[in-house]
Amino acid sequence: MTTDHxxxxxxxxxxxxxxxxxxxxxxxRLVNRITQTWPPRGSLGGxxxxxxxxxxxxxxxxxxxxxxxxxxGSKVIIAGLMQRYDTIxxxxxxxxxxxxxxxxxxxxxxxDYIAVEKxxxxxxxxxxxxxxxxxxxAGISIAGGEIAQLxxxxxxxxxxxxxxxxxxxxKILTGRHLEPGDxxxxxxxxxxxxxxxxxARKVFFKRADPLRLDHPVPGSGVTLGxxxxxxxxIYVREVMEILRQVPSVKSLAHITSDGLLNLHRVEHxxxxxxxxxxxxxxxxxxxxQEYGNVSVAEMFEVYNMGVGFCVVVGETDVGLVLSILxxxxxxxxxxxKVIDDPTKGVYLPRQGLxxxxxxxxxx
Numbered sequence: 001m002t003t004d005h006x007x008x009x010x011x012x013x014x015x016x017x018x019x020x021x022x023x024x025x026x027x028x029r030l031v032n033r034i035t036q037t038w039p040p041r042g043s044l045g046g047x048x049x050x051x052x053x054x055x056x057x058x059x060x061x062x063x064x065x066x067x068x069x070x071x072x073g074s075k076v077i078i079a080g081l082m083q084r085y086d087t088i089x090x091x092x093x094x095x096x097x098x099x100x101x102x103x104x105x106x107x108x109x110x111x112d113y114i115a116v117e118k119x120x121x122x123x124x125x126x127x128x129x130x131x132x133x134x135x136x137x138a139g140i141s142i143a144g145g146e147i148a149q150l151x152x153x154x155x156x157x158x159x160x161x162x163x164x165x166x167x168x169x170x171k172i173l174t175g176r177h178l179e180p181g182d183x184x185x186x187x188x189x190x191x192x193x194x195x196x197x198x199x200a201r202k203v204f205f206k207r208a209d210p211l212r213l214d215h216p217v218p219g220s221g222v223t224l225g226x227x228x229x230x231x232x233x234i235y236v237r238e239v240m241e242i243l244r245q246v247p248s249v250k251s252l253a254h255i256t257s258d259g260l261l262n263l264h265r266v267e268h269x270x271x272x273x274x275x276x277x278x279x280x281x282x283x284x285x286x287x288x289q290e291y292g293n294v295s296v297a298e299m300f301e302v303y304n305m306g307v308g309f310c311v312v313v314g315e316t317d318v319g320l321v322l323s324i325l326x327x328x329x330x331x332x333x334x335x336x337k338v339i340d341d342p343t344k345g346v347y348l349p350r351q352g353l354x355x356x357x358x359x360x361x362x363x
Contacts, residue, residue, distance in 0.1 A: 024358070048172060053265055054102035054254055057172050064167040066105030070095040071160030074197045078228045080156050081213060085123050087231045088159060089130025090137070091194045094232035096163035097138045098254040098309065101239045104173035105165035107138055112145035116157040119149055127159065130231070138236045175251030175266025175312070178338050182250050183318050184263070184273060186335040187325060189308030191284050193232040195257045196302040200228060200284075203292030211291075218283050227284050235309045238328035242321055248314030250338075255304040261355045263310060264344045272341025276349050279333055282306045296351055297360040312338065 031051045038047045046059040055068035072091040079088045089112075097107040112131055114124065124147065135142050140163070192200060204211045204224060213225030220227060235254075243249055253262045263273045285306070289299050299305065313321055318334060325332040339347075346355035353360040 048169065049103070049174065053174065054099040054252075054262075055105065057103055057105070057167060057169070059169060062169065064105070064169045064172060066100050066103055066165040066167050067162065068096050068099040069160065069162040070099060071158065072194045074201065075194050075229070076157055076159055077201065078197060078225065082225045082229055084229065085126035086129040087133075087229060089127050089132070090134035090231040090234070091130070092159050092161045093131060093134025093138055093140070093163075094234045095194050095256070096161050097140065097165075097234060097236050098232075098256075100163055100165045101236055101243075102173065102252040102254050103167060104171050104243060104252070105167035106240060107140045107163055107165040107236055109141045109143045110135065110161050110163040111143055112159065112161045113148070114145065114157060114159055115148045115150050115154045117149075117151050117154045119147065123157070134231075134234060137234045140236075173249065173252055175268050175271060178250045178266060178268045178271040178312065179314075180338055180340045181315055182248075182312050182338040183315050183334050184275065184336040184338070185311045185313065185318065185321055185325075186255075186279070186307035186333050187235060187238075187309040187311070188233075188279070188331040189255070189282075189304045189306055190233045191227055191230045191282055193256065193304060193308060195304070196288075197228065199292065199294070199302060200288055203288050203294070207291070217287065220283055224287075233308050235330075238325055238330055239309070239311070241324050241328070242311060245324065246313060246317045246320055248317045249311065250314070251312045253310040253312075255307050255309060257302065258358055259300045259303055259305060260307070260310075260346055260348075261301065261358060261360070263312075263346055264355075266344075268344075270340050270342050270344070272339045272343065272345045272347065273336060274339055274347045274349065275336035276347075277333060277335045278348075278350070279306050279335070297353055297362075300348065300351065300353060300355070300360050301358065307335065310335075 039045050048057040055066050057064045057066045072088055075091055076088060079085050096110060100107045131142055211224055215224040217224055217227045251266050255262055260275055285303055311321055322332055352363050354363045
């Protein structure tokens with residue numbers, strides 16, 4: 001099935017107001033236009049990767065300048081409902097720097113863009129607290145930004161950023177050297193991170209008997225509002241140490257929208273991924289599935305399901321990677337392995353699912 005038409009499993013996200021299929025059609029048309037601006041490979045500003053990877057790299061006189069842009073989506077609505085804005089900036093930094101490191105780049109700096117319906121000094125200061133905290137955690141600066149007052153365009157506010165970093169042109173990670181038997185190490189997420197909040201809000205708050213923000217999340221000791229607002233983890237420091245110390249790092253994947261299907265963005269033409277040791281599903285995802293009657297397939301298409309980042313390495317270096325992650329107080333597991341697969345599938349045998357492109361379907 002092509003991505004031009006949504007499968008039954010993906011209808012919940014579309015019905016919540018996010019039509020990823022239509023977005024993909026628009027993206028393909030956009031890409032066809034903007035790639036015409038690319039200079040010849042090897043010249044100043046030469047683009048090193050196809051559009052669609054986690055970040056791209058530009059040749060700046062022999063230096064690889066990595067660049068990524070992303071926002072926090074409708075998580076800003078949760079911040080508004082909670083009247084708490086001092087963590088949303090962490091998410092903005094995280095969504096950008098976690099993408100940069102996937103190409104092997106060291107993040108350096110970020111500029112932010114805040115679009116507001118009407119300026120509120122207290123809210124802007126609170127957002128800045130989170131941006132500064134995220135920057136400190138990622139080891140970057142925030143070099144500037146823009147505040148746009150757009151009363152006729154924006155309801156509430158929107159927050160996005162663009163981050164840059166550097167990577168040697170011959171060290172760009174794209175998964176081209178993957179081999180069957182390489183191990184997939186999944187690093188724990190802090191929960192929902194910054195993807196799928198539109199679906200979560202529909203499931204919890206746009207129902208006949210809406211849940212309250214102070215509804216307890218079973219077994220967590222926190223309220224639903226606190227859980228949904230929990231900041232996205234920043235994986236920069238531990239991944240940079242892994243890149244310095246582990247010679248067999250083959251690919252890195254930020255598990256955001258599209259979930260574990262992000263693994264097969266790699267350049268390798270025959271790399272498939274078997275995920276057969278997922279950790280226990282965090283309660284927030286169980287709640288979304290139960291309250292929204294969302295299929296298992298769509299849950300894995302939209303959410304990280306407890307794994308926020310993946311490191312793929314040779315089998316002999318698994319222990320070293322896990323020890324580095326433990327030192328950084330990150331919980332991690334060997335969740336699967338690479339296989340030879342010309343279809344580049346992502347296989348979840350315990351869930352009975354096979355994934356290609358942006359969809360999981362029954363095996």
